[in-house]
Amino acid sequence: MNIVLLGSGNVATRLGIAFSNAGHSIVQVWSRNIIHAKLLADQLETEAIDQLNELTTDGDLYIISVLDDAIPSLIKQLDYLTAPVVHTSGSTDMQVLAPFFMDYGVLYPLQTFSKSVDIDLSHTPFLLEASNDAVLEKLKSLTSSVSNTIQYCNSEQRIKLHIAAAFSCNFSNHLYAIAQELLSENNLDFDLIRPLILQTAEKVMHALPSEVQTGPAVRMDQLTLDRHRNQLLNHPDWFRIYNLLSDDIIKNIKR
């Protein structure tokens, strides 16, 4: 499949590399920023552009992976395209594409991507939505070349998944970052906590999180909770996070 990538961020980078490795051709990479476009295009051995009037009309599929708030102005300028146009956004309704295209859809990889971190996508769920069956089949064919988990998902469900991802990925990572800071302040190596972080994730691969909650809050161990709070008095933001999350764990037991 001849794919045109619009965007050059974390998602565009990881999808471009995966589709290219699976034998598809990325025929162009467009980005508002030509340096970013070139960085990705060089990895994919393809052409970089920063002008939309240089965009090829020969693509089989146009994948838009830009910031959510940049989607509306971008798609308005692409309304002449006849091949399917899809976005990869977790929280943008597919219908934003409807006024501009005949064939359109959404290809949402439920994963955390960093430009610098290689990833095998075979276990990454791809959530697909499309304006018609032909587009859906095209998206299935493309994504099944890189992943074993392909699923239809409408826009309402997709935003719920996106929020669930914010909690379980973005916010978890921020909690790791708070731990990183706490350890660093006390001359303790982040390596000490890495096995715990990995085990915490691995535990829920075969159990549900609500079944394997540990720590002072779920034990309602007020002595330890108070000791921890005393140590956080110099960090009012973390103190608030500590209390809000501990209280919510305790509420969960009582629900």
Place this chain on the structure above:
Amino acid sequence: MNIVLLGSGNVATRLGIAFSNAGHSIVQVWSRNIIHAKLLADQLETEAIDQLNELTTDGDLYIISVLDDAIPSLIKQLDYLTAPVVHTSGSTDMQVLAPFFMDYGVLYPLQTFSKSVDIDLSHTPFLLEASNDAVLEKLKSLTSSVSNTIQYCNSEQRIKLHIAAAFSCNFSNHLYAIAQELLSENNLDFDLIRPLILQTAEKVMHALPSEVQTGPAVRMDQLTLDRHRNQLLNHPDWFRIYNLLSDDIIKNIKR
């Protein structure tokens, strides 16, 4: 080494099994609750007791793994013991043991344990503290039979590690539980989010969390943040957690 375990919870269970598998003898398991004591003692093929006056005085090491607030009253009743007595608590100062024993210390495994989840402890850091070198050597010898990461750590540092563990493990797991609830409410399978959870943890095995933060908050993508908030209006607790963590991610960028 002949070990006496006082306690039968998650930590006592996992340590008992690991030390026993490494060739040490667990000679007794004491618990206030004889049913819990028996459950663990049966796995270790040893004796269960619930009366302290049945406690053997022949142990080489007494390991106390009970709730933090149960430690003071327990150790008061053990002051006749001559072999080293250690606790496994992350947030209890070693000095609580000083009035009652000649030889004492702390053996703190930095890990999340569940009775029902098997674990290989070889990558689990054991943080040790002791009243004297002989006890420290004894604890090193014991823990190095199950783990490759043994480190000295004083009580002040240990509570910092324990708080870092609360953030990166207990609270992360609770965020997974929120995601579990959100998905379940929308008839979406928790399996969809499992690969994301694992990848989030695996990413920080070779990078620092602050370097690999992703999501709408770190992009300061207000459109997506607002869309997510709109979807959380029916969940005021999660709405507050969402805002507090997003705000803290944004503050972190500006720090």
